[in-house]
Amino acid sequence: MRKDRIAGITSNTVPWEILRAAGYTPLLLEDEAGPTPHADRWMEDVFDRRFRVIFDRLCAGAWNHLDAVVIPRTSEQEHKLYLYLREIARTQPASAIPELYFYNLLHTRTPESYDYGLERTRQMVRDFDASEDELRAAIVESNRARGRVRDILQKRREGRLEGSAALEWIRGFYSEDRGVFADRAPDQLKGMNEQVATHRPHILIKGAPLKDASLHHLVEEAGGYVVAEDDWRGSRAAGDTDVCLNKDPVTAIFEKYFYDEVSPRVHPVVHRDAWYQREIERGHLDGVLFYVPLEDDVLGWDYPAQLAYLASRSIPSVLVRENVREHDPPLAEFVGSLHRK
Amino acid sequence: MAQKQLTSTIAASEGQKAWFASLRERVFETRAPYAIGQADMPFELFQAMEVPMVSNQWWAAVVSAKRLAPYYLDKLNETGFHKGLCRYCSLSMASTVLGDTSQAPWGGLPKPSLLAARLTCDCVQRVFENWAAHFRAELILLDAPAATHLPPRWWEQSRHHWRELFEDHRLQFMVRQFERLIASLERISGRKFDPDRLRALMERVNRQEEYFEEAKLAICEAPKTPVRMQEQITNVMAAQWQRGSEWAVSQAKAFRDEVVSRAAQRIAACPNERLRIMWVGAGLWYDLDFYTAFEESHGAVFVWSMYLAFGPDGYIRYGLDDPLLALASRTVSMNEQLHNPPWANEWILEQARSHRIDAAFVLTPLGTRPSATGTRFVEIALEEVGIPVFSVHADMVDARLWDAEKMRRDASLFLDQVGRR
Numbered sequence: 001m002r003k004d005r006i007a008g009i010t011s012n013t014v015p016w017e018i019l020r021a022a023g024y025t026p027l028l029l030e031d032e033a034g035p036t037p038h039a040d041r042w043m044e045d046v047f048d049r050r051f052r053v054i055f056d057r058l059c060a061g062a063w064n065h066l067d068a069v070v071i072p073r074t075s076e077q078e079h080k081l082y083l084y085l086r087e088i089a090r091t092q093p094a095s096a097i098p099e100l101y102f103y104n105l106l107h108t109r110t111p112e113s114y115d116y117g118l119e120r121t122r123q124m125v126r127d128f129d130a131s132e133d134e135l136r137a138a139i140v141e142s143n144r145a146r147g148r149v150r151d152i153l154q155k156r157r158e159g160r161l162e163g164s165a166a167l168e169w170i171r172g173f174y175s176e177d178r179g180v181f182a183d184r185a186p187d188q189l190k191g192m193n194e195q196v197a198t199h200r201p202h203i204l205i206k207g208a209p210l211k212d213a214s215l216h217h218l219v220e221e222a223g224g225y226v227v228a229e230d231d232w233r234g235s236r237a238a239g240d241t242d243v244c245l246n247k248d249p250v251t252a253i254f255e256k257y258f259y260d261e262v263s264p265r266v267h268p269v270v271h272r273d274a275w276y277q278r279e280i281e282r283g284h285l286d287g288v289l290f291y292v293p294l295e296d297d298v299l300g301w302d303y304p305a306q307l308a309y310l311a312s313r314s315i316p317s318v319l320v321r322e323n324v325r326e327h328d329p330p331l332a333e334f335v336g337s338l339h340r341k
Numbered sequence: 342m343a344q345k346q347l348t349s350t351i352a353a354s355e356g357q358k359a360w361f362a363s364l365r366e367r368v369f370e371t372r373a374p375y376a377i378g379q380a381d382m383p384f385e386l387f388q389a390m391e392v393p394m395v396s397n398q399w400w401a402a403v404v405s406a407k408r409l410a411p412y413y414l415d416k417l418n419e420t421g422f423h424k425g426l427c428r429y430c431s432l433s434m435a436s437t438v439l440g441d442t443s444q445a446p447w448g449g450l451p452k453p454s455l456l457a458a459r460l461t462c463d464c465v466q467r468v469f470e471n472w473a474a475h476f477r478a479e480l481i482l483l484d485a486p487a488a489t490h491l492p493p494r495w496w497e498q499s500r501h502h503w504r505e506l507f508e509d510h511r512l513q514f515m516v517r518q519f520e521r522l523i524a525s526l527e528r529i530s531g532r533k534f535d536p537d538r539l540r541a542l543m544e545r546v547n548r549q550e551e552y553f554e555e556a557k558l559a560i561c562e563a564p565k566t567p568v569r570m571q572e573q574i575t576n577v578m579a580a581q582w583q584r585g586s587e588w589a590v591s592q593a594k595a596f597r598d599e600v601v602s603r604a605a606q607r608i609a610a611c612p613n614e615r616l617r618i619m620w621v622g623a624g625l626w627y628d629l630d631f632y633t634a635f636e637e638s639h640g641a642v643f644v645w646s647m648y649l650a651f652g653p654d655g656y657i658r659y660g661l662d663d664p665l666l667a668l669a670s671r672t673v674s675m676n677e678q679l680h681n682p683p684w685a686n687e688w689i690l691e692q693a694r695s696h697r698i699d700a701a702f703v704l705t706p707l708g709t710r711p712s713a714t715g716t717r718f719v720e721i722a723l724e725e726v727g728i729p730v731f732s733v734h735a736d737m738v739d740a741r742l743w744d745a746e747k748m749r750r751d752a753s754l755f756l757d758q759v760g761r762r
Contacts, residue, residue, distance in 0.1 A: 041717065043717065044713050044714055044716060044717060046710050046714065073487050075463055076710065076711070079487045080681060080714050082487065083487075083491075083677075083681050083682055083683075084682060084718075086682075087683050087686075087718060090683065091683075102487060102489050104486040104487060104489075108460065110484070110518075112514060112518055112521065116486065116510070116514045119510065120510070264463040265460065265466070267460075267466050269467075292423065294423055294424065294425035295425060296423075296425065296426075297425065297462070297463070297464050298463045298464050300425065300426045301422065301426060301464055301467030301468060302467060303421060303423075304421035
């Protein structure tokens, strides 16, 4: 299988296995430092920094190592990123935007959305000309990496790996060759047997997507232990299940991304909150940190109900609006007030 | 508030009030079902099933125009929903579930049987989930796959070639969602869905939009606009929310007749008209006087908004052998056509040309994500053909963020420059 082509992906809901089977190495497109003149010209302030950077670098031709960019429908910002890029490609002849592909995956859990998403996934397999054997091989490779993500998360649950380190490590699941990621992890995990979380309160981070581990570092500096985060870059990267190997591979891949991946468009709320409520019910948390910045336009609608749910379980929480140092004192005060069960 | 110049405008306002009073009466007295829905929902289905639907955005505009938005939005924030969240889509909810709901205009919205929304953005499902949970009402959401076939000049294809323009897989998916919605409407109303009835209604919608097109052409061709933008909006939207009804068609016809007659008689809405201005975006519902504030000082008249022009280009569908499919084609991209590239910028540029626009005011909404995008593409497209742009950063319903004096001052300076060109 050729692996010398690189496909940029914008989030967790692009089926890695299809791209891999088609000979691409999928790579999550990340934020990076520096000005964004193209985004400043064309994009409104409502776009997150990461999408502004993606738009900017693609317009500027700065990411010419990418052979294709695949964007899913699982958030409105990505939908609009796709439209903006298409329009720049159409109207600005000098732009060198790579080939764009849009994956119309929907996350409303209805029979219609299931059928539609499955048909779109079949279309993607046809468009990328991926064979069944190649799909099966890619599934095995990706599942192996998912297994290693779960090993990392288990180490953290045992109190042997800081949350910030876990988050940074799991980043490799999206940015590295998954085979290499899976091969390397066991050796690295072997040496981690020391307890680092003894007596430290266990904290779950819940809210807007995390850009990096800086919030984790703040919690850790204050004496807390981030045991999980409701985020596809962290605790939810591997999901609950692997891609099933005992059925048609396209259906199996689709079902994994339809049922077991995180996105802001999951509906109804009972599915959206299932992981969060399950973590609460496990009884291992001493506190919850809600991260809901004012730029957020999504999670803030869920916050009051999620807070009420937490209060009904007598679990303390704190609300952080910005991921910046000025919020150290209340955060440190909150962490200091918690006691390990 | 500038005096209404058209008798059809007075009739439109009165008709809307009467419709709402009758809705309340029926809901309270006979427990008749009614629905609340997003503006881009297929109102035709509700109309055909005789389940009246209140547009979420229309009601938010009414609440805002009555200067009640700050009260209800403050209540929303006090409840734990932060200030950065979308206000246009949530103000109606706030006015029905928070604080003193009896303060709401015209007695307020009664409890609906159904809430319905199309999922353009990521937040609207949450607003409607919260709302439906409060009322214990049924909730129907229509998901929204994206278009990937994006040919230029969509409005030249949307009337006759809508099957190709809107992509078969998207249309078929929407029809399947409609079937779920219809099943719900049948249960709520106790009526059976009749496709022939929908087809007849769709034909009337076409007629209604053809009237609007004739009115629009009269505005384009008249030396000075015969009707102010605000009166266009009142007439058009009163009819659009009940599109295809006998009242709506006759209201559209009355509006057309009056506009065409005024144009023929060379009656100008503002005899002092020197600059023709377009307003891009939803209205500033709490400060409608803004749109007439520059007539005397600059001869600047707002002649265009999306509301009238989008009627014919966005709604007309010919070839109604499969009315559900045709309705799906009207629904699948409605919001996107108005707020995203390539649709919005191309179309608005075309509108600016045909309306002989001298300058554009482009709204970038502060608290409403679905309509806060695409504005830069619009602004740049206009500027590239020499139409100066005044960017307005404001919310459509949240008057708390609006500095009326400063905006008038800044706009005056902009118009001074335009006038000197």
